[in-house]
Amino acid sequence: MAIITEELGDIFSAPSQSILIHACNARGAWGSGVALAFKKKYPLAFRKYNAHCLSSPTGSNIPIKQHQTNLVGTTLLIAPPSATDQRQAFRTPHYIACLFTSLDYGKRVSPPKEILENTGNALKDLAKQVAELRGRGEDVGNCYAVRxxxxxxxxGWQMTEAVLEAGDLDITVVRPEEEENADGTGTAAGGKRGQRPTMSSEAKGSKPPKAAVKRAGGSPDKHMVGVKRKLGTDIDENDGSDGDNTATKQAPRLQPGIAKRRKKLGLDG
Structure with a gap:
């Protein structure tokens, strides 16, 4: 069982003579994603990879497409630039391990099950080549890989990680901080790592809209006038009660005709 560890950082900052591992197609293209970053950083390695994919082995007459099919499940290990190109050797002092895990790319990429199987076979091929180099006394460093x-x-990364653990090479997986964690969780949707979630106006304690203030906090006199008109009574606002104001009672008035008859009959003094 291999030991697979993960750390945050830049894989291109690995120590000199390290082996940088990435997955490739067998069509000779590093056109997007991590492969494009490798192409820009290691142009000489890309040219060797491209020629390896587009040229049949020396002395072989097999068609190119058949040759590319045969590459799947193998690894092309490209040594660092020689001392004759000191500038390039100083800039890119790494071995580049191209694992052919898919025949094609884009919409024609191989199914996940095949990719995982090809990854296991390519890792075995890489382990064999590394052992041969070290057996000859070559200065070969540790293995580093992207996800x-x-x-x-x-x-899914966890499926590929299981294949790496079943191999024979200890590998340090280097990932940038913005990449998802191993459990599939990453930055919040629509946000950035370390960014605080947006709070609602209520959570921030912001003031309610002016219209709401006006409706809720209008003058009590205006409200009471409406009550008075509806009840037809006056309200004692200074009775000292706790919200239990009552209407004062008024003596009923007699109609003028009834009052005269009562006085004539001597009923009222």
């Missing part, structure tokens, strides 16, 4: 297959090949 292979999880980008444009769209294979």
């Amino acid at each position: 292979i297959n999880s980008g444009k090949f769209a294979v």
Whole structure:
């Protein structure tokens, strides 16, 4: 069982003579994702990879497409530039391990099950080549990798990680901070890592709209006038009660005709 560890950082900052591992197609294209970053950083390595894919082995007459099919499940290990190109050797002092895990790319990428199987076979091929180099006394450093297959090949990282653990090479997986965690969680939708979630106006304690203030906090006199008109009574506002104001009672008035008859009959003094 191999030991697979993860750390945050830049894979291109690995120590000199390290082996940088990434997954490739067998068509000779590094056109997007991590592969494009490798192409820009290691142009000499890309040319060797491209020629390896588009040229049949020396002395072989097999068609190019058949040759590319045969590459799947193998690894092309490209040594660092020689001392004759000191500038390039200083800039890119790494071995580049191209794992052919998919025949094609884009819409024609291989199914995940095939990619995982190809990854296991390519790792075995890489382990064999590394052992041979070290056996000859070559200065070969440790293995570093990105989260292979999880980008444009769209294979879940945890499945590929299990394949790496079953291999023979200890590998340090380097990922940028913005990349998702191993459990599939990453930055919040629509946000950035470290960014505080947006609070609602209520959570911030902001003032309610002016219209709401006007409706809720209008003058009590205006409200009471409406009550008075509806009840037809006056309200004692200074009775000292706790919201239990009562209407004062008024003596009923007699109609003028009834009052005269009562006086004539001597009923009222």
